[in-house]
Amino acid sequence: MVPRPCVCVGPFKMKLGWEAIRAEVLRRIRTRIWAPGGLIPSEEALALEFGCARATVNRALQELANSGVLERKRKAGTRVAALPVRKATLEIPVIRQEIEARGQAHSFRLLSRLLKVPPLAILARLGVQDTVAMLHLQTLHLAGGIPQVFEDRWLNPSVLPDPAPDFSILSVNEWLVASVAFSIGDIAFSAEPASAQEADALAVGPGTALFITERTTWATDAPITWVRLSHAPGYRLQTLL
Amino acid sequence: MVPRPCVCVGPFKMKLGWEAIRAEVLRRIRTRIWAPGGLIPSEEALALEFGCARATVNRALQELANSGVLERKRKAGTRVAALPVRKATLEIPVIRQEIEARGQAHSFRLLSRLLKVPPLAILARLGVQDTVAMLHLQTLHLAGGIPQVFEDRWLNPSVLPDPAPDFSILSVNEWLVASVAFSIGDIAFSAEPASAQEADALAVGPGTALFITERTTWATDAPITWVRLSHAPGYRLQTLL
């Protein structure tokens, strides 16, 4: 695809910021002025066309490359991504925020709190070889009194301070984000039938399709926690493209 | 010429790029050297400490702000995000790519192709008031011969060229991404029980928990398509934090 020759070249151009340039480039891609897989003009050419410095164009193009719209290679130039592996950034709010954002009252009940050895599958997820005991916490989150999320969590007791926090008052998650350093984590979404326990807690029939969020987090040296959230039917995770 | 008073705080720093600075700042946050909600030093102070230009620090901090780790306000300074509304960026690949990436052979069968008026719910999603007929396409995607994804799609016929493409050869999605300009879209994930048709197509029991991806896309003026993907059990959408 031949890049369109620019109509308005010259120093007398409206002052364009990098955001305006990003928008204009995106427009040309979306309207197929620049087709998928096609090469777009060099930074220098665009800087000339838009009447700004190359660094400004660079800023705009880098953002678009980050979001997967463009593919850039030194010397090879910049081309429009041919096969759009769309990257969607979705926000994963804290449960309480999420419920309160809908104008409902958040509350939770600590259903269980036991120190015991987790199943092998959990230990494996946390990358632990030995069978060490961990704190098993089960919590039910409610929105306006209605069960919303069932939380099943294993927590490494070594991250707890000596007088352990009272998790029946402060939710485990909120204590963690406020108090424990983490380095990396991992999150996964899936759909699974409700277990007997989940069905009971969420007041749905066993086998009901539940949306599952599973998160694992580690500190630099040790695992911190594994948590599985079972969302009541109707839950949707949504974002714009 | 007198060397610049480069009295570095602490040990001498190697030449640091913006990525190194981002990493170091992130480390200080993760290890709680800088606590959640706390103010971090100004760009100028950091530039001095790291022995680089303010622009370099700015680049690093901006990235961290984009990813939700920092919150920045003019004059107020930069602070560590108190409540980590974690943003996860997940990649949404084309089905064929996803299957082939697992080393399996991708194939698909066009189950249905009819021009008719969609249900009101679909029209509403697409933002259409009048009851116009649209192309209804149902496709089953297979991985190595095993049903993987059931695709239920409504397509605005006005985006089709005169000799309509043969969707039994080229998958609708791939034709679309290669041929149709879009401006905005919307994607949502949920869990739902398999309908009779989905159960039949995916060879699972009715009511089985299925992971659902629902996407809507528009051009600047008109809706393009609404599509709902029902993934066979075991499907997981995963990403790092």
Added chain:
DNA sequence: ATGGCTATTATGTCTGCACATATTCCTCAG
């Protein structure tokens, strides 16, 4: 006190320049 003006300050953005680095392309020797 209170309201409003101003000075201060941290970040946001841009410019113009420089050099680094990765690729491609072309030339030339074998």
Added chain:
DNA sequence: CTGAGGAATATGTGCAGACATAATAGCCAT
């Protein structure tokens, strides 16, 4: 014809300086 090697080129990154913008803090007059 083929492969090695160097020139050309587009992007990646960095620096110093400048001005813009937003929000705070302090001051003054009422």
